[in-house]
Amino acid sequence: MKVSLTVNGERLEGDAWGGESLLTFLRDTLELPGSKNACEQGECGSCSVLFDGTLVCSCLVLAAQADGHAVVTVEGLAREEALHPVQQAFVDAGAVQCGFCTPGLVVATAALLERVPEHVLTVIDEAYFQYVEDPSFPDAIEEAAKRGRNVLALRTFSKIFGLAGLRIGYGVGPAGVVSAMRKVQRAFDVTTPAQEAALASLDDDAELERRRAVNRDAMAALEAVLREHGFDPISPAVGNFLFVDVGEDAAALDQRLLRRGVIVRPMGSFGAPSALRITAGTPEEIAFLAEQLDAVLVPEAGRIPVS
Numbered sequence: 001m002k003v004s005l006t007v008n009g010e011r012l013e014g015d016a017w018g019g020e021s022l023l024t025f026l027r028d029t030l031e032l033p034g035s036k037n038a039c040e041q042g043e044c045g046s047c048s049v050l051f052d053g054t055l056v057c058s059c060l061v062l063a064a065q066a067d068g069h070a071v072v073t074v075e076g077l078a079r080e081e082a083l084h085p086v087q088q089a090f091v092d093a094g095a096v097q098c099g100f101c102t103p104g105l106v107v108a109t110a111a112l113l114e115r116v117p118e119h120v121l122t123v124i125d126e127a128y129f130q131y132v133e134d135p136s137f138p139d140a141i142e143e144a145a146k147r148g149r150n151v152l153a154l155r156t157f158s159k160i161f162g163l164a165g166l167r168i169g170y171g172v173g174p175a176g177v178v179s180a181m182r183k184v185q186r187a188f189d190v191t192t193p194a195q196e197a198a199l200a201s202l203d204d205d206a207e208l209e210r211r212r213a214v215n216r217d218a219m220a221a222l223e224a225v226l227r228e229h230g231f232d233p234i235s236p237a238v239g240n241f242l243f244v245d246v247g248e249d250a251a252a253l254d255q256r257l258l259r260r261g262v263i264v265r266p267m268g269s270f271g272a273p274s275a276l277r278i279t280a281g282t283p284e285e286i287a288f289l290a291e292q293l294d295a296v297l298v299p300e301a302g303r304i305p306v307s
């Protein structure tokens with residue numbers, strides 16, 4: 001059958017067989033190979049395109065369904081000679097893994113940002129930013145807030161700086177947003193000692209580096225303990241905690257650990273009922289965790305809590 005559609009602003013036409021997907025039609029007939037063919041089940045998103053402005057997996061759309069419609073592929077995102085801002089941002093941040101799914105990620109990200117109205121402020125929480133050791137890791141202050149984007153980047157002194165008790169942090173964002181926040185700011189909400197401690201912390205690069213090194217060792221030790229107990233935490237992580245799927249109701253394991261003096265965080269409220277978040281502690285605390293895991297897990301099963 002003949003399929004006639006608009007692709008990247010151009011009216012195109014080609015022959016498709018009845019069950020042909022839009023993905024293979026784009027790649028093989030229209031010779032637009034940017035959309036990638038990976039799972040062909042709508043799971044990986046490598047084949048993402050915009051279909052009449054809506055993000056779809058082109059592997060799940062029939063070529064015949066596209067007849068008379070408008071499709072934008074990754075090839076159509078660039079504007080004249082310039083890359084689309086999302087493409088440029090991916091280049092600047094080195095945001096590729098193997099690269100195969102990158103076109104789909106670019107299209108999906110562009111579609112997401114299109115849906116954020118102008119008046120909506122994007123807030124980026126960088127509470128754990130100072131733990132990151134990769135110099136190419138995105139920096140929301142440098143790459144968004146300082147470039148005048150409608151972004152508020154938040155940092156805190158509660159994490160690596162260890163000033164959680166002083167309740168102090170800061171944000172960098174558009175002047176209009178900051179002045180609006182000032183109007184509703186409570187008087188005397190950040191104490192003078194907290195401000196002095198925060199400013200002193202910012203100047204102590206050597207101490208920050210020491211803490212990063214301590215955290216690096218603690219994260220490695222925590223990961224080793226979890227793996228010894230049959231778990232497979234998501235790694236490498238760039239904060240001071242690990243996310244680990246325990247393969248069953250994590251709330252039960254949380255309660256058993258809690259009764260033995262170990263506080264972890266079940267991730268059910270984040271949509272991961274079988275996962276725990278475990279913070280890297282001191283060597284003694286990690287050894288204590290190992291002892292308690294020994295006590296609450298059935299050794300031969302690896303991970304079933306029994307007590």
Ligand code: FES
Pocket residue numbers: 036037038039040041042043044045046047048057058059060
């Ligand atoms: S190829 Fe994976 S979602 Fe289409």
